Structures are given as structure tokens and as C-alpha cells.
Amino acid sequence: MEQGLKDEIEIYKRALKREKAARKAAEEILEQKSTELYDLTQELKQANSKLQKTVKEQTTELQGVFENIIDAYIVMDLWGNVLKMNEAAISLLGYNNSNNDFNLFAIADKDEVENVMSTFEVLMSEGSVTDFKVKLNTKFGKQIIAQVNASVIIDENNKAIAAQGIIRDVTFENKYRQAIEVEKQKYSRIIANMHLGLIELDKEEKIMMANYSFCEMAGYTEEELIGQVGKELLPAEEDKELVHEKNIERKNGRSNAYGARVKKKNGDIRYWLISGAPNYDLNGNIIGSIGITFDITDLKNLQLQKEGLLKTLETRNNELHEYAHIVSHDLKSPLRSINALVSWLKEDNKTILDEVSMQNFAHIETTLEKMEQLITDILAYSSAGSEDKEKAEVDLDVLITDLVKILYVPEHITVSINTKLPVVKGDQTKLQQLFQNLISNAVKFIDKPEGKIDINVKELPSYYEFSVADNGIGIDNKFHDKIFKIFHSLKKSKDSTGIGLSIVKKIVDLHEGEVWLESQVDLGTTFYFTIKK
Amino acid sequence: MSKLNILLIEDDMIEVMKLNRAVSSLKLQHNIVEANNGEDALKVLEQKDKLPDVILLDLNMPKINGIEFLKILKSDDRLKYIPTIILTTSSNKRDLLACFEIGIAGYVLKPLKYDDYVFKIEKLLSYWSMNELITA
Numbered sequence: 001m002e003q004g005l006k007d008e009i010e011i012y013k014r015a016l017k018r019e020k021a022a023r024k025a026a027e028e029i030l031e032q033k034s035t036e037l038y039d040l041t042q043e044l045k046q047a048n049s050k051l052q053k054t055v056k057e058q059t060t061e062l063q064g065v066f067e068n069i070i071d072a073y074i075v076m077d078l079w080g081n082v083l084k085m086n087e088a089a090i091s092l093l094g095y096n097n098s099n100n101d102f103n104l105f106a107i108a109d110k111d112e113v114e115n116v117m118s119t120f121e122v123l124m125s126e127g128s129v130t131d132f133k134v135k136l137n138t139k140f141g142k143q144i145i146a147q148v149n150a151s152v153i154i155d156e157n158n159k160a161i162a163a164q165g166i167i168r169d170v171t172f173e174n175k176y177r178q179a180i181e182v183e184k185q186k187y188s189r190i191i192a193n194m195h196l197g198l199i200e201l202d203k204e205e206k207i208m209m210a211n212y213s214f215c216e217m218a219g220y221t222e223e224e225l226i227g228q229v230g231k232e233l234l235p236a237e238e239d240k241e242l243v244h245e246k247n248i249e250r251k252n253g254r255s256n257a258y259g260a261r262v263k264k265k266n267g268d269i270r271y272w273l274i275s276g277a278p279n280y281d282l283n284g285n286i287i288g289s290i291g292i293t294f295d296i297t298d299l300k301n302l303q304l305q306k307e308g309l310l311k312t313l314e315t316r317n318n319e320l321h322e323y324a325h326i327v328s329h330d331l332k333s334p335l336r337s338i339n340a341l342v343s344w345l346k347e348d349n350k351t352i353l354d355e356v357s358m359q360n361f362a363h364i365e366t367t368l369e370k371m372e373q374l375i376t377d378i379l380a381y382s383s384a385g386s387e388d389k390e391k392a393e394v395d396l397d398v399l400i401t402d403l404v405k406i407l408y409v410p411e412h413i414t415v416s417i418n419t420k421l422p423v424v425k426g427d428q429t430k431l432q433q434l435f436q437n438l439i440s441n442a443v444k445f446i447d448k449p450e451g452k453i454d455i456n457v458k459e460l461p462s463y464y465e466f467s468v469a470d471n472g473i474g475i476d477n478k479f480h481d482k483i484f485k486i487f488h489s490l491k492k493s494k495d496s497t498g499i500g501l502s503i504v505k506k507i508v509d510l511h512e513g514e515v516w517l518e519s520q521v522d523l524g525t526t527f528y529f530t531i532k533k
Numbered sequence: 534m535s536k537l538n539i540l541l542i543e544d545d546m547i548e549v550m551k552l553n554r555a556v557s558s559l560k561l562q563h564n565i566v567e568a569n570n571g572e573d574a575l576k577v578l579e580q581k582d583k584l585p586d587v588i589l590l591d592l593n594m595p596k597i598n599g600i601e602f603l604k605i606l607k608s609d610d611r612l613k614y615i616p617t618i619i620l621t622t623s624s625n626k627r628d629l630l631a632c633f634e635i636g637i638a639g640y641v642l643k644p645l646k647y648d649d650y651v652f653k654i655e656k657l658l659s660y661w662s663m664n665e666l667i668t669a
Binding site for chain 1: 545547548550551554593621622623624625627628643644645646647648650
């Protein structure tokens, strides 16, 4: 048993010894660790102070940036109280947080409350907002439109603790933009409501934009038009080539205007006046073209109608002219035959015919002459109104002086031109006939032993007033209107057919003038007429 | 003065009588061939060996009118050399111009009075009888 106890003691002793040794080893390790820890702490201390230095430097640097930033910069807490603001912010808003507390929310215009709150919510949930526009009332009593770009500042636990933002005054910018917008709307309205069609084509001649009027004109909706190639869809078959050519011109930078036929959606053909110009971008490159269109169908139809009428009128005039000549020929030919036959009868029966018969033959001949004159005058009258010659400068002084020389004027009548006659624009032959008819008329009605015919002219602002005065039998007032009408002769005689004065009237009308007369029975008559300068 | 072969193209009987009477009363020896219209005249002109020296042509005729006849005449290689004088009552400037454009040797208006007519015919024929003519 004793031996057993001894063994047991021995075991404990050994264990104790081992334990001692182990404790010692542990102590040694502990000591070593402790030294390491100390060293580490020292190192950390050093690093920390280094870091602090760096942080300080950085903060100073930031402070510099913050103070020198051109835009207004503000830091506020989550209730809008301004914590920090730079010089630019102070001068923009007029408030200074270092003097008085001031709250950013409080200076927002009162009708912006909702706007501010909802934006603030976005800021909190998203962490930032950009291009937030808000009306702010500055300390100077001025309202500005501020553009705010803001973000939240968070602490180490990712918790928002403040917000910072840059504020820009965009009041003017905004006003300009509004003004531009107003102008833009104004022009859009004009474009939409004007009665001119407007389209914008891209380089491939596809329609990019068409205004209301254009759609109306073409009968398509804007949706149907957009993307379509204009020159394929719209022009009528006959004018496709024309439109194509004009588009090429436009591509070369030339503006143009032309008329073309267009087929509407419903198949109607309309005439459009198309005016096109190349469209440039800001750098001056051609990016397509702009076309303005105007429906001129009604005008065009009127024009065509007018042309047609003019053509018909011309044909009619020609026909009338020919007709007058044919009628005159057909009427004159028998007169010639009768005259020849009468003349032969006279000649062949000279010895048999008595004086009365010879006189009757003479009457036949006189009647034939009168008939002949009548036909000649009617022909002259019918062609007097036709304007088949261009008006030219006519020197009336030369013309009328020559005319007086060749006209038959009896010995006892003197024709005098008392004022130098002017040069007028007109038809020479007709002007001569005008004077000739008036002079011959005067000659015919002079009953005095000493006849006088005076030709005068008076210059008035826009026309010349001519007068042909005689000392003949005069014309009773009641006939003054009648005598210019065809076949109204006041004197039944061989040489008076009643056409001469109606020709005068026609010629004066042709020269845009007027004709009238003054007369006293037995004393004489003065015919006046005007010719436009 | 040479004796002329005259082709008178005229549809009016009395006009034909007028020329014949005028020529005989003037005691001229000219030979007058009559044709009542353009068609007849063309038949006369088919005899190339008996072509007239001058043609007196009326403008207003049925069937082929004077101007149409003149055109046919002037497009013929041989006939175009025959002097053609228009004898008409028409003083229509357009006719006058048209005739000279196609080619005529004269344009004489028929006066109303027969005596004036004789006077004109005398001058006309004496002028042409003085001329050297291709056919003569």
C-alpha cells in the first residue's frame, strides 16, 4: 500500500513540475506578446497622428475649395438649417448663417412647399438630386429661380446626417428659355394655323414634319405622311419628273418656286405652288429641305378659263374680221357687175336712149357709189375697234400736216393747225383716220362762203385734249348723243353714211380717251377728244 | 407690144364679160382663156405646151379658193414661173400679205366703176405685154 502511495506522490510531483514548466512557458509567451502589443500600440499611435495630420491637411484643402468655389455651396442639416455656406452662397441669398440661423426651406417660395418636400424625399431615398428648380426669396427681396444639385452626407453607420448642395441662379437663363419657348409656341401656332402647307424633308426626301394645312391640302393625316418620300407620294404622274428636277436643284443649295399638279389622297388633282429651300444644320450642312405649299387650283382654273376665253375671243375677233371682209367682198362684187352692165347698156344704146333714161342710169350709178361707200365704211368701222397693232409713238404734227395736204378740201375752206401737235402713243393709221373723219365731217357741214377749220391741242396732266372746230351749220343739242351712234347721219347725202363719227368714237375709245362736242346752230361745231399720254 | 396668152380664173360670169369687153374695146390682140374655178384652171394648165403668159386670178371662188390655187401653182416646178396677178374686190390686208408671201406678180383691186376698171386693165396688160416672158 505504501509503495502505492509513494508512486502516487511521485506522479503528482511530476505533474506539478510539468505544470510549473508550462506556466513558465506561458508567462514567457505572455510577456513576449505584451511586448509585441506595446510595439503595435506605439506604431498605431504614430500612424494615427500621421493620419490625423493628413486628415487635417485634407480638411484645410477642402475648406479652400469650399470657400473658393464660384457656385453657391451650402451644407444643411436634415431640417434645412444651414450649417455652412460659402461666400458665393452668401452673396446670392443675402443670408449668412454665421450671423443668424437661417433655414433653407424657409426661404423657398410658399407655393413651392410641395415641390420642396417631394424633392427632399427623393434626396433622402436616392441620396442625391440633380437639376432641381425652385423659386427662392433672397434677403434682398428678390425672387430667383435656383437650380439645385444636392447629395446627402452620411455617418459611419450609413445614416444620413446632413445634406450639401450647389445652388445656381438660373433666373435669366430660365427667362430666356421661357421667352424662347413662347416664341417657339407662337411660331408653332402660326405654322399650324397658316393657310400655307409646310413640310420638312430629310436628305432622303422623307417627310419629317407636316403642318395641319399641309395635311388638309394633301388629304392625308400627319401620321400617314411622316416617313413617306414626298416626291413619290404627292405629285401627279405628269409632274413627277418636274418635282424630281426641282428637288435636285434644292439639294444643290438652290431655292425655288414652281407650280405643279398634286394628287390628293382621294385622287383629286390640285394645282400647288411649291416653294422650297434647302435646310441646313448649325454647321451649314444641308440636312434636307423645307417646302411651303399653297393650293392655287382655283386661281389656276380661273387663269386657264381666262386663257381659254382670250383664245376664244381672239378666234371670234379673227372670224369677225374675216367675216366683215367676206361680206364686204360679196356685197361689193354685184355692185361692180351692175355698174359694168349699166355702163354697157349706156354705151351700146347711146343713140336710142333719151335724156330721161340717161339720167336714170346716172341715178343708178350714184346709188351704186353710195352703196359702195356704205360697205367701205362698215368695214372700216368693224376693224376700227380691233387692236391688231402694237401702240407706237406717233408724231401727230407730222401726220396731220401731211394729212391736211392730201385731203380734199374745197378752195373756200382753210384748215389751220394752231398749236404744235404732240407725239402720242397709238395706232398711226387709226389716229389719221380719226382726224380725217373729223376734218371731212367739218368740210361737209360748212355752209359759209369762207370756211374755217381750226385744230388745237391742250396739254393736261395725264392726257391731251384735241379740238377740231368749224364754222359750219352747227348741231342741235338734242342730237349730241345720237351722232356718235352708227348710222345716225344728220344729213342725207351721197357722201354721208352715218358711220364716220362712230368710227371716231371707236378710235378714241381704243386710245382710252373721250369724245364730245360743243355746238351752236348756224355758228359752228367744235369736236373735242382726249388721248391718254 | 407682144400678144399675151392670158388665163383668167374667175367664177363670176359678168367679171369674165368685163375683161373680154375691156380687151376688145381697147382693141388689144391678147388671147384670153377662161377657167371658172381653180380645178378647171389646173386642167388648163396640164397642157404644158400651151401654158399662158400671165394668169389673172380672182381670190373668192368656190371649191379651191384663190390662195389655195396660188399655193398649188407655186409648188409646181414649171407653173411657178408664170406671173400671177390677183384681181379682186377684197382689200383685206391679210389676203394681200398672204398672196405676196406665197408669190404674186401683182394685186389689183377691182374698182366700182367700169370705166376705172378698163383704165386699170389697160395699164396692167400693157405692162405685161412689154415684159420678156418665159413662155413667149
